[in-house]
Amino acid sequence: MRHRDIRRVSTEASRDKFKTFLAAKGLRVTNQRLAIFDAALAQTEHFTAEELLVHARALDESVSRATVYRTLPIMTESALLREIDVGRNIKFYAPNRDDRAQQAQIICLDCDKIFEINAPFMEWYGTTVSSKLGLTPVSQRLQVSAHCNAFRTTGQCPHRNN
Ligand SMILES: [Zn+2]
Numbered sequence: 001m002r003h004r005d006i007r008r009v010s011t012e013a014s015r016d017k018f019k020t021f022l023a024a025k026g027l028r029v030t031n032q033r034l035a036i037f038d039a040a041l042a043q044t045e046h047f048t049a050e051e052l053l054v055h056a057r058a059l060d061e062s063v064s065r066a067t068v069y070r071t072l073p074i075m076t077e078s079a080l081l082r083e084i085d086v087g088r089n090i091k092f093y094a095p096n097r098d099d100r101a102q103q104a105q106i107i108c109l110d111c112d113k114i115f116e117i118n119a120p121f122m123e124w125y126g127t128t129v130s131s132k133l134g135l136t137p138v139s140q141r142l143q144v145s146a147h148c149n150a151f152r153t154t155g156q157c158p159h160r161n162n
Pocket residue numbers: 108109110111112113148151157158159160
């Protein structure tokens with residue numbers, strides 16, 4: 001039942017895209033790879049490869065760690081997922097939603113939580129400053145590292161444990 005709920009989240013279109021990419025890489029469409037795909041696209045929070053392994057195994061317990069690590073780059077290459085580099089050894093991933101709004105990332109240094117907020121002004125700002133220099137922007141990002149005010153006063157981060 002849970003599996004069916006999750007399947008509904010990942011649209012047929014993105015599933016087809018994933019299958020096409022697998023084929024292009026000479027990889028078979030297996031239940032394990034589809035479980036990884038479904039689990040990844042169902043996530044609303046950023047996740048690590050290890051977290052994805054847990055979610056994928058909830059759908060198909062035969063999913064191996066190796067398959068998760070081999071499938072993740074295929075999903076980022078096909079733009080189904082994006083990789084979020086927060087300047088640490090660990091990589092975070094998030095599903096690429098359809099809305100193309102610019103997002104700013106705010107990272108809590110106390111709990112490692114990554115918040116994303118829509119930041120439409122970023123696009124405007126990037127375009128404005130670039131055009132003054134006769135340039136066309138290709139990409140830009142805003143990433144803010146922050147401490148919790150609550151952590152500083154109470155010693156407890158309200159974002160920790162999720
Ligand atoms: Zn925090």
